[in-house]
Amino acid sequence: MLLIAIAFCGCSGKNESKIEAKPKSLETLDVDVLAIELSPWPRTVRSQGSVYADEQSVVGAKVAGRVAEVHGDVGDVLKLGDPLVTLDQEDFLLQVEQAEAQLLQARSSVGLLEGDPVDKLDPANAPPVRQERALWEETQSSLERISSLRSQNAMSQGEYDVAAAAERVAEARYASAVNGVREKIALIQVRQVELAVARERLKDAIIRAPMDGFVLNRLVAPGTFVAVGQPVATIVRTNPLRFRGKIPERHSQSIAVGQRLTLNIESVTEPREATITRVSPALDQQSRALTFEALIENENQVLRAGLFAEAEVVTDPDAYALVVPESAISEFAGATKAWIVVDGVTREQEVRIGGRREGAFEVVQGLSPGDLILRNAEQGRVGKVNSQNVPQASVQSSAPIAAK
Known part of the structure; x- marks a missing residue:
């Protein structure tokens, strides 16, 4: 038994020696290898936000009245000055007629004909003033005759005093007539302003669109009585649009007016290019984020x-x-x-990816300039790369260089 065991051990040792003497050979891989180098890769900051109308106006009534007709409804296109709501105009027309009649009365009191400008009226030529001036001149003539007779002792002192007093009264009445005409001229100007106000109120009875845009909603219907300042509709202008986004505090110093950005909108196939037009001067204290705006052209009203x-x-x-x-x-x-390919042999290398753009990744950790990697990771496995596929000098990466 001992001899058998010794013989068995001897045989096992020979077999192990044979295995160690013949190491397993690596498979030769016919794969595409590329050398990575630094490539242009513009730095970007991502932000999420919403698209807002360029302007939104809540249109209110300037005068009180009852709605007679509504011209614009939700979605209607309006141009600047287009009628939006018309109020009942009967009361406003009566106010205009009343103001016109009062103005005509004031002009007639000083002898102004229709079309005569009031600023060219000389108070001294007004009929009431001419009448008082004639009376004053008559009393002056009487005073002169009485004064002549008084010097000849043909008239008593009492009669002279009465004539002098009459002359002074006539002079005062003349001055009063001049002041009365000036007062009526001022009244004419008041009546002109009242007429202008009445006509403006009549004009304001038709509420018009303050800008080009669309009707977002209407708030009144025919028969509704609206007070001064009460909203009747909301108008929005959607060309251009405003994108409003926020970025974290750590990127706040890298944002400036004039920078280009790309907008990706889920419901729109193609991305939109825009330019930052406004940047908030301060960060939001709660979210610690900086708000910015960019204008988006929307002439075809797709957005x-x-x-x-x-x-x-x-x-x-x-x-x-x-x-x-x-x-x-x-x-x-x-x-x-x-x-990665090291000394002609492939092996796996864990990496950390940064930005992702169309057709390419940014590697921020795990690889260095000049490293050789397989172009197609799906073909990757441990093996020896065919030397004919290994580039002899570093080549530029075929990744895109423009931000999308």
């Missing part, structure tokens, strides 16, 4: 206010990064990996 959008703002257009094609990265069970 609607209220849409949710995601913005990608280019903060550094001249930045560089390690960029690899999407096909070079594999993701499984939460791990992101690439197949």
